[in-house]
Amino acid sequence: MQAAFLSFLRRPVLGVALAAAMIAPTLALAQSVAVTSIVEHPALDSIRDGVKQALAKAGYTEAKGLHWQFQSAQGNTAIAAQIARKFIGDNPDVIVAIATPSAQAVVAATKTIPVVYAAVTDPVAAQLVPSMQASATNVTGVSDALSLEKQVDLIKKVVPGAKRVGIVYNPGEANSVVVVKRLRELLPERGMSLVEATAPRSVDVGAAARSLVGKVDVIYTNTDNNVVSAYEALVKVGNDAQIPLVASDTDSVKRGAIAALGVNYHDLGVQAGDMVVRILKGAKPGEMPSEVGSKLELFVNPAAARKQGVELPAELVKSAAQVIK
Known part of the structure; x- marks a missing residue:
């Protein structure tokens, strides 16, 4: 009788544990990624889409809890700065900044939130990172520099x-x-x-x-x-x-x-997206060297x-x- 009673008491605990185990993978993917671009045109749009594709391949989708937001500065650096401040207030897990003006605005606005830049020809001259080596900061990314x-x-x-x-x-x-x-x-x-x-x-x-x-x-x-x-x-x-x-x-x-x-700017976006995935899984941007798109x-x-x-x-x-x- 006592054994049966103890078994009865355990059932809710086991049920809760099982439910938690089932929910855990979903919660693990419930991350937030904020993406900003200086303007919308085919090349930069391809980068944005490539980032999202890389996230989806790794299991980070809106259906599984990913909070994804995108905003364009419409070619205006003042708007780029406003978007950067807005994103900082949202405190996402990673900010992806597409093109130099947007990347500069975001990097100037935060020293703590991980930032992945993309489509920046010279990130050192743009003062995003001190060199193409691991920056020891909150910033890394992918350059589109060409010979x-x-x-x-x-x-x-x-x-x-x-x-x-x-x-x-x-x-x-x-x-x-x-x-x-x-x-x-x-x-x-x-x-x-x-x-x-x-x-x-x-x-x-x-x-x-x-x-x-x-x-x-x-x-x-x-x-x-x-x-x-x-x-x-x-x-x-x-x-x-x-x-x-x-x-x-x-x-x-x-x-x-x-x-x-x-x-190939879509491939460049996928490359940047892979960096975002690594950060979402625990990697520190300051320990990740900047990369260059190599496929011409x-x-x-x-x-x-x-x-x-x-x-x-x-x-x-x-x-x-x-x-x-």
Whole structure:
């Protein structure tokens, strides 16, 4: 009788323990990730989607309790700072900051919440981390830095006789300033010169491009977010004035650039997402070295080339990962 009574008492305890065991995996995945981007355009959107894909692959989904939020600063650094402050108040487990201005805003706002940056060309120059080694801070991430030597090689293949290379960029974006400074040094070594036009806002891109007409043989664009978000304005100038456009963002080829040798931004997002997963599982960002997207892809657009007055070499087209029809 006493044994039966004790067995009866144990049943609720066992039931609670079993329920707790069943709930535990769900609670373990109930994490929060806040994502911010300086602007929405295909390359940066691909990073955001890649981060979410990496989280889902690891079992972190909204259906299993993940709190995911995303906000775009719409190209405005003041809004980027507001979003950073809002996210700090929310106290998520990890903040993912896409592109240099958003990353700078978040890193300036917190020294404790883990931050993973993505699509930052030079995180050291942007003062996000002291070096590409483990930072011993709350920050790590993935750079989209490209070899400018390879970019100049591509320009030479698309426009063999090019001497004057135009560039439209935002002088307030750290990654663009770094690229322009390097091109000023590199192009003269190749018998070429750089002609600059600044576009502090996306709405300035068209006018900046028009200021290059008659002054350049080709226009090269890096991953400047103002320029990429308003790339159609640049394409119109290139088509109207028959100035070839060479980009470093492969999505820009789909929008009218002739060619681009760039990173796969979705893969870059997955790479950043894998870092987020490691942090959610207990890794410290300060012990994780910054990484660089290493997979480069060549995209070409023969139809755009013809509109802009050039014919792409058959060998270049054949070597492309994707040919835009």
